[in-house]
Amino acid sequence: MNLSVGLTSGLFQNYDTIQAEKRALNVDSWFLMSSPLPVASVLAAYLLFVLKLGPAFMRDRKPLQLTYLLVVYNFCQSVESGALQSFYRNVFQPNNPSRIPLSPTLASASWWYFFSKLVELLDTVFFVLRKNQRQVTFLHVYHHTITAGGSWCFLKYLPGEQGLIVGLFNCAVHVFMYFYYMLAALGPSFHKYLWWKPYITILQMAQFIMVMIYTSSIIIFNDKLPTILSYFFLANAAFFAYLFSDFYKKTYNPNKKYSSVRGTLKLN
Template sequence: MESAVKNTTTAMAEIMHMVVDNYNELVEHTKDPTVDSWLLMSSPWPVFSILACYLYFVLYLGPKVMANHKPFQLTGVLIAYNFVQVIFSIFLAYLPFQESAFSYLINNACSAHRTAEFSRALSSGAWWYFFAKVTELLDTIFFVLRKKQSQVTFLHVYHHTITVIFSWVYLKYIPGEQGIVIAFLNSLVHVAMYTYYLIAAMGPKYQKYLWWKRYMTWIQLIQFCLMVAYMLGLLAYDCKLPKALTLFFVGNSVVFLFLFSDFYRKAYVKNKPKVN
């Protein structure tokens, strides 16, 4: 009994030590102080207000209004929107190269020390990424206006909501180097995804170019696998980067792996015709 109590006490002490260490990382980690003056970054209320309006519209108000309304076509709007998102995603994927971020990661992969100039570039890139996530909320709004409510799934709404929240928290409190790889991979995926949406918006005569639809989910799954592998590598090598951020990335990526795998199974495996 005494041994069990001692082991429990030791385990609790280790957990508390880990919590304190991660808290200190969050508090002491270098953050650009000018971030608080940027658009939507002064407090959480603006971004939470945007998300509250988004969720209210796509889950309740929008479907209710559209129930007795013909679907909007929005062809021109969708072509313009998806084209802009493709360009925006290319811009986000290019940013790490512009700021020599990958060279920095290669030379300082496990170090939390960075120059003030690099911290500013990291925060600036993180803000553009956060802003992109806010604009992407329009994806769901367009689904509702076109009466494509079947596409407003839990996965879709959760994905858009959580990425806005996390990208804001990341920029506001702990813009760690891990975000460079995460944002780069996600931006590449979005180049492909919005290219697909752009072609689809151009009309039926372009449907023959959309044969790769099912592979979009594969691209998403590969993305999350790469993210998890990268984060586990940081943990394995005990890199001096905020572990709380690394663990969150791992947890969130695992959740997305499960959700996207389940979506792929339901969309392409479960309903696949059996061959006699």
């Protein structure tokens, strides 16, 4: 069997068409898209800093006060998430030609989403510089690493509509999450307004459940999209749904009262 025929069946529906359109858009010439080396270097540097070099550097130093930087950073992240969500919603309209399998609009949105995930690595860097190492958990670091690396691989190798839907859900959650952290960064006088922090985790869990339902429906009913992407998103969403639910049970024990924002973990 011809290799291209094999790839366009089973897990790789529309593979040849997607690759042809990606080449026509010259995606490989875009910033950080030429090869895996640049993004792999960024992620390696991130892991080295947040897990080893950063904590060692801060060990005998006082935590940095980053109040104004955090307010501006989280505000910009919330606005950027809202802008990306609006962009995704405009693309995902019935009979919109800017959808399947790949178009300049969808490819551009995918690149900006990937780049936003690189910027979000700063979440962990700020934790380290503020000596808040308890927030640098396996879930937090794994999430940031797999999301940044996965979104690059998605655009580089096999972009599909599934990523559009997953990105839409993710950006919707980030609007509220980063707005919450902007208010938290303003100081204790604002903490009394942050009673809704447990609902952010609930929203995050709902996001993963919706991704699981959506990708399952693609696997069962859709024969035009690359099924391998659906399996990846389904497995990843199921893993995170479990981890987030475990975090929720441990953090928001109904027998405890949380009057500060310290129990909230910036995960997504």
